[in-house]
Amino acid sequence: MNRIYFMVYNLNYGYNYFSYALGSGLLVMIVIVPILTMKSFAEERHNKSDQLLLTSPVSVTKIVLGKYLAMISILGIACVIFMIFPVIIRMLGTAHFLIDYLTILMFFLIGSVYIAIGMFLSSTTESQIIAAVGTMAVLLLLYFWSTLTNYLPSGTFANLMMVLILFALVALALQSYLQNWKFTSLIYAVFALGTIIVYFVTKTSFESLLTNILSSFDLTAVLTDLVDSNLLNIPNVFLLLSLIVAFNYLTIQVIQKRRWS
Known part of the structure; x- marks a missing residue:
């Protein structure tokens, strides 16, 4: 789908920033991530095959991190392919490698947060449908976060x-x-x-206390700032990294609780 945005924004309209195409690709992840993560734990819980994992000598932390790293590797492969597009733009004219590659990195971090959230929700249910719909709902909420906080x-x-x-x-x-x-x-x-x-x-x-506080948790702001202003929001980068750690930790706690229940 990002290739379509690349063709529209960069090849058709002539924008020399690949970040424009990548910024529009966030909406695609709201559909792809739930499909990717819904089976991570929900299917095993439904089929009772998770008992094999829970009774294995491998620690819960390794199980969760193994699944998580496998899923973000798929996202990582896509981001590696994206790295070719700024080179194509450079072959056709002027490119902005620093901004474009920083945007790809932020896209990867945001996607990693989305995957961590989806995996956590999958660990809380045995229904893949509930896990997928729940993840999509949360990701839609995060996508429109800045707009919704303005209505408070x-x-x-x-x-x-x-x-x-x-x-x-x-x-x-x-x-x-x-x-x-x-x-x-x-x-x-x-x-x-x-x-x-x-x-x-x-x-x-x-x-306007809640509006001011909640607006700082806009996950897409780091990508928006790069696309619109060519600025890297460092606090938002730390927020993304913190959420990755937090949701992996929560997933470990959910699985750990089931292991001893």
Whole structure:
């Protein structure tokens, strides 16, 4: 599909940045990644063949990382092919190798995050359809993240309520893992009370608070900045790397819990 974008943007319209074509290719990954990751753990769980893995002498970490590296290798092969396109542009005119190759690298990192998310969701269910649809829904949410955050209310009280609801959701997620209502209730009460105190002390700091915070988690911003402004957003690069580690860790914890359950 990126070859089509390359033909349209670079060969037909004459743009000498391959990054334009690659930026449009993110939408394609929203379809491809769920298909790639939906079988990673869900199929084995459905067929009960995961018991062979869970009882093998290989550690859960190696199992998860082995599957993850296999999937990102497929993405890596595609990115290696993409590296040819700036050379083709150079043969036809002026090329911008630094920007284009940085864009390919960021495309690979974003795809690696998408794969980590898809693998995690696949580990939580035995249905491939649920894993695929769930992954596609999350990736669509991330794709339109910057647009959706702009629709959040800017009022101080509305932001206070949304922060409290967000804390409640985190507490519920923590409860589902720890199975300890007293501990999670105490954690939520401490954070909620602290938030309310800060609200009454510095109410103006809650103006558009969630919009400002959530906008910093726009995963596609690092690619957009390269395409539109030729700037590399270093904090976003660290965000992508952190999410790769985080979702691999969560997948390991899910499988580890099933191993001893």
